[in-house]
Structure formats: structure tokens, C-alpha cells
Amino acid sequence: MKIDFQETTDDLAKRIDIHSRFGSRDIDEWMLEILDLKPGMKILDVGCGSGKQCFSFFHHLNGQAEITGTDVSESLLDDAREKNKAIDNAVDFRFLDFNQSFDLPENHYDLISACFAIYYAQDIPFTLSEMHRLLVPGGRLFTTGPMPANKHVFYDVIKEATGKPIPPMPGSSRYASQIYGTMQDLFSKTEQHIFENPLTFESVEPFMIYTRASMSEDRKLWNSLFQTHEEFEKVMGQIEEVARKRIERDCKLVMTKVVGGFIATK
Numbered sequence: 264m265k266i267d268f269q270e271t272t273d274d275l276a277k278r279i280d281i282h283s284r285f286g287s288r289d290i291d292e293w294m295l296e297i298l299d300l301k302p303g304m305k306i307l308d309v310g311c312g313s314g315k316q317c318f319s320f321f322h323h324l325n326g327q328a329e330i331t332g333t334d335v336s337e338s339l340l341d342d343a344r345e346k347n348k349a350i351d352n353a354v355d356f357r358f359l360d361f362n363q364s365f366d367l368p369e370n371h372y373d374l375i376s377a378c379f380a381i382y383y384a385q386d387i388p389f390t391l392s393e394m395h396r397l398l399v400p401g402g403r404l405f406t407t408g409p410m411p412a413n414k415h416v417f418y419d420v421i422k423e424a425t426g427k428p429i430p431p432m433p434g435s436s437r438y439a440s441q442i443y444g445t446m447q448d449l450f451s452k453t454e455q456h457i458f459e460n461p462l463t464f465e466s467v468e469p470f471m472i473y474t475r476a477s478m479s480e481d482r483k484l485w486n487s488l489f490q491t492h493e494e495f496e497k498v499m500g501q502i503e504e505v506a507r508k509r510i511e512r513d514c515k516l517v518m519t520k521v522v523g524g525f526i527a528t529k
């Protein structure tokens with residue numbers, strides 16, 4: 264399954280910023296709670312983007328860990344490397360396309376994480392098997408992704424604004440159909456955790472910053488709603504109108520992120 268998706272540095276940074284300003288819970292803290300990291304661990308982060316989880320793991324362990332961050336996007340890796348200078352380049356950031364075999368040491372990592380990334384893999388069993396191969400026995404794989412109840416209000420506003428169905432989102436649809444089942448098949452033990460984070464918008468502007476960064480033309484997941492820049496702008500206008508009316512009516516718009524965290528032990 265080929266997923267036509269390309270994350271951009273700017274869109275990712277805007278979405279991360281909106282979560283930290285309008286969310287009521289910190290997802291990094293939740294991950295650290297359920298992962299129970301130990302000093303000296305060897306950690307591989309796959310689909311690391313600009314390094315959010317790598318830096319969170321690094322600071323939590325006071326630098327006592329071997330951390331490698333990998334991604335297919337050179338511009339996101341450049342961004343991560345720029346931030347890495349502040350910690351003396353302690354994280355090893357390198358290119359890795361998770362659709363190809365992983366050119367990294369086998370039976371080596373205590374933890375492999377893939378946060379908001381695994382569902383873009385072309386062949387889930389292949390990518391998960393590669394991760395399994397690189398873990399030490401007893402090592403853990405951690406993946407996260409949106410669940411079916413995720414951002415219900417966001418999709419509801421888009422449906423009302425455009426009168427069109429929401430295209431299937433790879434995260435929520437592929438976890439249920441494939442990812443969790445494959446993790447159960449390959450690993451000896453799996454567990455699920457759920458994180459809910461309501462994002463509260465009292466004005467329409469930040470909601471639209473999030474919406475634009477989420478549906479941006481570069482992400483290509485929304486081709487059934489717009490093809491050209493003009494169509495994109497028209498849809499943004501329609502969404503803004505619906506969101507504005509809801510905020511006027513209810514004084515706020517609450518969009519709840521519902522994220523699954525899946526830990527599998529080799």
C-alpha cells in the first residue's frame with residue numbers, strides 16, 4: 264500500500280506548537296510514564312521528524328542513553344541536527360527509509376519507538392519485522408497513532424463545511440486493521456495504552472492554524488476535498504465559517520486528541 268504523504272518541517276512545527284499551547288496534557292510525559300526508561304538504554308527512534316521524542320528521552324535520562332533518530336525527510340533531519348547542537352550532538356540523527364531494510368545493528372536496541380509514523384509504511388509486516396530484528400531479546404517496540412475517536416469535532420467541522428465524507432486517515436484505519444494485529448503476531452507480549460488530550464480553542468485563529476497545518480496541500484491525504492491552491496483556500500474559508508459559528512454558539516471549540524500507545528516485547 265503506497266501512501267502519498269510528505270511531512271513538512273513547517274507543518275509539523277505548527278501542529279506541535281498548537282498542541283503545547285491549547286492542549287491540557289503533555290503527551291511526552293505520558294510516553295515517559297508508560298515507557299519507564301532506564302539509564303544506559305540503547306534507543307532507536309524511527310520516523311523521528313525534528314527529534315521531539317529523541318530529545319524528550321535524552322533529557323529524561325539525563326543523557327545516559329545511546330539514542331539514534333532516523334527519518335526519510337532530510338529537511339526534518341536538518342532541523343533535528345540543528346537542535347542537537349544544543350546538547351553537543353548527543354543524538355545520532357541519520358537517514359532511514361522504513362520501507363527498505365534497516366541498515367543498522369541487529370539484536371542491538373532495548374527500545375525502538377515510532378511515534379505517529381508507522382502507519383505511513385507501505386508494508387506494515389515488513390517494517391515491523393525489521394524493527395523486531397534490531398531489538399535485543401526482551402527489547403520493546405513502542406508505536407503511537409491516532410485512534411478512531413481521535414479529533415471527532417475536527418472531522419465533524421470539515422464534514423459540515425464541505426458536505427463531503429472524510430477520506431480514510433491512515434493512522435486510525437490501519438491500527439485497527441493491521442498494525443496492532445501484526446505486532447501481536449510478531450512479538451511475545453503486547454499492551455495498549457490510551458492518551459486523551461482535549462485542545463480548547465476560544466477563538467478561531469489558532470484552530471485554523473492547526474487546520475491548515477493538518478490539511479496542507481503538502482500532506483496530500485486530502486486530495487478528495489481539494490486539488491488546487493484555489494480549492495484549498497475555498498475549503499479553508501468554509502471550515503473557518505463553521506468553526507467561527509460553533510465558537511460563537513458554545514464560546515469554545517474542544518477537539519480531543521485520542522492517541523493509542525502500543526508496547527510490544529520481543
Ligand SMILES: C[S@@+](CC[C@H](N)C(=O)[O-])C[C@H]1O[C@@H](n2cnc3c(N)ncnc32)[C@H](O)[C@@H]1O
Nearest residue numbers: 270310311312315334335336360361378379380
Ligand atoms: C507525523 S510525523 C511524526 C514525527 C515525530 N515522530 C513526532 O512525533 O514529532 C511522521 C514522520 O514519519 C516520517 N516518515 C514518513 N515516511 C517515512 C519512511 N518511509 N521512512 C522513515 N520515516 C518516514 C516523516 O518524514 C515524518 O517525520
